[in-house]
Amino acid sequence: MRLASGEGGKGKGEGLADMATHFLSWIGEVYVWQCLFCNNQYRIEQNASAINDSLGSIFKTRLLRIRKMVVLLDRFMQPRYLSRVWCVYEMYTAVTSQDVSVDFMLPPQQATEIQEMIQAGGTNQIKEGFENVHSESATAFKREDEDMVKDEIRRSSGGFEAVDTQVREKMKEWVKQQFDRLLNAPSLSIKRRSEAAFLLRAGLASELIEKLTKAGIKTQDDLEE
Secondary structure, three states: OHHHHOOOOOOOOOHHHHHHHHHOOOHHHOOOOOHHHHOOHHHHHOOOOHHHOOHHHHHHHHHHHHOEEEEEOOOOOOOHHHHEHHHHHHHHHHHOOOOOEEEEEOOHHHHHHHHHHHHOOOHHHHHHHHHOOOHHHOEOOOHHHHHHHHHHHHHOOOHHHHHHHHHHHHHHHHHHHHHHHHHHOOOOOHHHHHHHHHHHHOOHHHHHHHHHHHOOOOOHHHHHO
16 A cells, blocks of 8 residues: 555555555556455355465465555554454464564544544543554454464464554554654644644654553543543
8 A cells, every 4th residue: 555655656646545546557567465355255164174274374375475464444443453363363474474564554534533632632542542452352253263363373472462562563653654744734733833843852752652552451431530
């Protein structure tokens, strides 16, 4: 996706949709592999040992060859991605390899919401988003798949904590990007711009993000109090 929308990206236009559309004219030079379109889902449903057969082996082989993965999240707070065990397995596969880079993408409205939280001083809400990353609670359509995936992850050296740490790090990078965009936004008031600039110069912005990951989990009731 960064090839389409990032700095120096091939996609042109306003918003991700326009850039992605323009990007299609250049897509012949880049190939995107999606297991959804490559694996026989009906046969997989008939096979309880999917991790040792189709999904597990095919996905891992392809990912290690491509060495790049883009994670599309539906929202920042408790993304559905982390509730599905096969998605967690994808992240686990990337985490356990030293050669796979991972990028996170979220909808534009999520960027707007996070920027509004930053302006309103809603650090507790952002902190809640970081701390509510628990990949071990993910589930699967088939209990056999869920048990096999989780057993494999538990046997690894880093386990679920390695997956959670990787997700939190990528989420931190994304929040920092929104902070930077907010700082450089033309519509940002002088007062807000000076406050953000002070935090950035003082090194407090990165420090704040680091503290968020170390803080304890708070419920919504606690936040309201």
